[in-house]
Amino acid sequence: xxxxxxxxxxxxxxxxxxxxILLAIGPEERHGYAIMREVGRITGGxxxxxxxxxxxTIKRLLGDGLIEESDERPDPELDDQRRRYYxxxxxxxxxxxxxxxxxxxxxxxxxxxxxxxGLPRT
Amino acid sequence: xxxxDMPDRPGPSERVYAGLMQLYPAAFRERYREEMVRLFxxxxxxxxxxxxxxxxxxxxxxxxxxxxxxxxxxxLRKDRTVAQSLTTFEPTRGMRLLGLLGIAGAALLLWxxxxxxxxxxxxxxxxxxxxxxxxxxxxxxAFYRRQAVAAPNxxxxxxxxxxxxxxxxxxxxxxxxxxxxxxxxxxxxxxxxANIALWVTPAIWAIGVLHTGAAWQGMSxxxxxxxKLGVMSLxxxxxxxxxxxxxxxxxxxxxxxxxxxxxxGVAMNGIGWLTLxxxxxxxxxxxxxx
Numbered sequence: 012x013x014x015x016x017x018x019x020x021x022x023x024x025x026x027x028x029x030x031x032i033l034l035a036i037g038p039e040e041r042h043g044y045a046i047m048r049e050v051g052r053i054t055g056g057x058x059x060x061x062x063x064x065x066x067x068t069i070k071r072l073l074g075d076g077l078i079e080e081s082d083e084r085p086d087p088e089l090d091d092q093r094r095r096y097y098x099x100x101x102x103x104x105x106x107x108x109x110x111x112x113x114x115x116x117x118x119x120x121x122x123x124x125x126x127x128x129g130l131p132r133t
Numbered sequence: 134x135x136x137x138d139m140p141d142r143p144g145p146s147e148r149v150y151a152g153l154m155q156l157y158p159a160a161f162r163e164r165y166r167e168e169m170v171r172l173f174x175x176x177x178x179x180x181x182x183x184x185x186x187x188x189x190x191x192x193x194x195x196x197x198x199x200x201x202x203x204x205x206x207x208x209l210r211k212d213r214t215v216a217q218s219l220t221t222f223e224p225t226r227g228m229r230l231l232g233l234l235g236i237a238g239a240a241l242l243l244w245x246x247x248x249x250x251x252x253x254x255x256x257x258x259x260x261x262x263x264x265x266x267x268x269x270x271x272x273x274x275a276f277y278r279r280q281a282v283a284a285p286n287x288x289x290x291x292x293x294x295x296x297x298x299x300x301x302x303x304x305x306x307x308x309x310x311x312x313x314x315x316x317x318x319x320x321x322x323x324x325x326x327a328n329i330a331l332w333v334t335p336a337i338w339a340i341g342v343l344h345t346g347a348a349w350q351g352m353s354x355x356x357x358x359x360x361k362l363g364v365m366s367l368x369x370x371x372x373x374x375x376x377x378x379x380x381x382x383x384x385x386x387x388x389x390x391x392x393x394x395x396x397x398g399v400a401m402n403g404i405g406w407l408t409l410x411x412x413x414x415x416x417x418x419x420x421x422x423x
Contacts, residue, residue: 028285042168044172047172060199061199061200061203062169062170062196062199063157063169063196063199063204064199064202066165066203067161067206067207069165070164094171
């Protein structure tokens with residue numbers, strides 16, 4: 012395993028907001044508004060993050076080296092040039108993947124119990 | 134103008150929101166103000182266009198709640214990283230200092246409890262009352278980060294309750310001394326409710342701590358046991374409220390028993406803060422979890 016992968020697997024679970032933001036950025040470069048929209052989309056509208064939650068978490072994600080600011084700017088015809096875009100670092104991608112595996116294992120272990128008490132199959 | 138553009142001149146709502154950003158730490162504000170105001174403007178634009186999940190009023194209310202929780206959180210954990218570790222318990226210097234303050238306040242409470250108040254000088258006694266009023270504030274602030282990792286909203290709500298109650302109590306002790314007034318006096322309504330809050334809010338906080346289980350994550354076995362005992366002691370301290378009841382309700386309900394319950398509750402409050410303070414003060418790195 013690479014040093015980045017090894018580092019990621021040893022990190023503790025992320026906070027929920029941090030996880031949503033990492034997953035919302037995904038393979039793209041996104042600004043705050045796009046992150047907010049994407050979090051809403053991937054959670055089926057259940058999670059609505061405000062500017063405070065997003066940017067306090069972005070600050071910590073930047074500090075942890077999980078995301079970085081992109082220098083590239085989109086076409087001014089398509090977007091506001093003053094926006095800042097964020098993307099995952101190699102460590103961020105690795106941590107996000109680790110987090111998805113953790114969640115997957117959690118759901119797998121809970122599924123038999125959930126089905127046994129009559130929760131609907133998906 | 135594209136759907137992503139923001140006009141150069143912000144509207145009244147954006148200006149108000151920009152002003153409210155004074156609530157954040159200066160460094161954070163400096164770095165993120167422009168982006169956050171832009172995001173808020175985007176949300177308002179969606180709300181006005183019917184694309185958001187609510188109207189302008191809903192957007193404002195949601196943003197104010199977000200502002201309140203995130204600004205307090207940013208002040209309390211401005212140096213915290215997302216990978217906030219619950220896998221080890223290693224109190225920072227600030228946590229140890231808060232633990233020490235908690236121990237000092239709780240020790241003063243218990244000392245007076247055991248010695249039947251040796252602090253005869255009113256000025257010294259006031260210092261004692263203020264100190265144990267603030268003991269809980271110190272302890273809950275020290276545990277806030279760990280709590281917030283597991284349940285941010287619950288942590289904020291329960292911590293704020295203890296902080297407000299402790300500061301409120303300390304303030305009324307200082308301001309009401311020698312004052313004979315039905316509202317502001319030593320036995321006035323303000324003082325009475327401050328007393329009640331002083332016993333009730335720690336119990337609520339402690340129930341929250343038991344609920345999340347984050348407080349003792351990563352601690353050694355002995356630290357974890359001490360923490361659980363301290364927290365459970367604080368849950369029990371709610372019975373001290375019966376001793377502070379001055380409306381006569383408790384008297385009629387419990388008769389003579391209220392005095393015993395009150396004393397037990399006060400002792401549990403002191404023991405709870407003392408134990409948690411000791412855990413913070415002598416905390417060592419716990420075993421790493423897989």
